[in-house]
Amino acid sequence: MSDPNPILELRGVGKAYESFALRDVSFSLPRGYIMGLIGPNGAGKTTVIKMILALVRPDAGRIRVFGLDPTLEGEAVRARIGFVHENPVFHSALSAERAAAAVGPFYPTWDEAAFRSLAKEFGVPLSGKLKTLSHGTRTRFALAVALAHNADLLLLDEPSSGLDPAFRRGLLDRLAGVIEGGDTAVLFSSHITSDLDRVADYITFIQDGVLRISETKEEVLERHALVKGDVALLTEATRTLFVGIVTGDFGFVGLTADVEAVRDAFDGESFVVDPATLDDVVFYTGRTGPGGLRLHDHSV
């Protein structure tokens, strides 16, 4: 990521809570790209998003959004961000139309006509009280609000949860369309790796508050591979070549980030190397602890 003026940049960001700490998170997102933020529940994804919005103040490091510090210039930053919370909560006694009228005009670039058009397209009943709408429809409403003010950065926290597959796919296509002009960027967190596979240009993987991966999707997929072979191949030395390993009666399957080293180590032995999917990378990387230390092999 060599963009000298990324739309979003985190450097050494940390935040400590009583039972959880986010440590030394660094990544940047250039304009015109989509970054998928992935990690298990409680990994720190929402904390990262909240720090970008200045809802939470970092204890360490620095965050720049549009070159601005959100803790000092939060309003200027938030004016250019379209945000969808993982559990979108608006004033439930209001209709979708009134709720949008209550929050939309805070954005200097709010486009009422665009909102109405998006709400219609997303199937959000404008006269329906928000409390009567399903979680999925409230998420659609939040997406319509987030997309209706020409935001430069879309921050979507688990936007696809609660959405049906057809709408989810349409949303992903729309996100791909949003960045076409090259000025907008999207950061969205998701558990669904197929969504990231479809549209993400960058992948940032956080686990237990530690940044494990932040690269282009191509780099992630090119660097990683699945290796299958007999368990007898696994020695103390060869195990270190794997990010994560699953063993069973059939043998082992391991994810490596250094295929050539594995080929050298297993030279002359019988083994298979397959391309890794994003799902594989997340699954196997998630089986290791901070700093890449293997917590345990996962046996099946």
Added chain:
Amino acid sequence: MTIPSEARRPGGGVATLFQLIRKERTVFTVRDRFYVLGVFFLASLQTVTADEAFFALGIALAGALAVYVPIIEWYQGTDPMLHSLPIRRGTVVLARYLLAVSTSGVAGVLWVTTGRLLLPILDASRATPAIWMTLEGVITFFVFVGLLVALFFPVYFRLGMGRGSLVFLGLSVALLAIGYATAGLAGGPARVGILGIPPPSSLVLSRVAALLGSLGVAGTLTLILIGLALLFAVSLKLSQRWFGRREF
């Protein structure tokens, strides 16, 4: 009225301030307003002839109108949504104070109007609340409402509605105890409250009456307004400072 510097800063402009006030009014739906006012009028029928209870009801109405939206937002969990909008925290605080001042005015008018309408209709011969339907009674009402709002908001903005309400309740009880003790020590008027001892409102009422006698209406109002303005200025600054540190 001079707009505080908070409202003139970028992102915290007057337009944002008015938009916030409009948003708060939208959240306080017409149906909810009817509910609050309905409860007030029904309770008025029971308390209008009961001295301190009617005074307390008026204070409760002012408090309910001032904190209705913060309670709704806390209950519905909309704080993260609100603070993800391009609004300064200080402007949110300022809007809530301005609304509280205006709704307190509305509560005062409703309280006095209700009292004046109901007292002649009901058995007014044994009703002492008529003493509140006087200038010193109304001034006393606004002094108490001002104290209530100026105390509640910093606690709420520092601790949130859940813990803040408990702390505020504790502080209120402590202040009431001090008020009763002071009223008792001061000898107070012969009138006794629901606890069988002179209530603090009686002490304030008699002091306001004395001020009106010595300073006249203009002098008393000026003094009271300056006092309340200073109290609100300190309260507002504390609220803005504490709310700026809150995380959502």
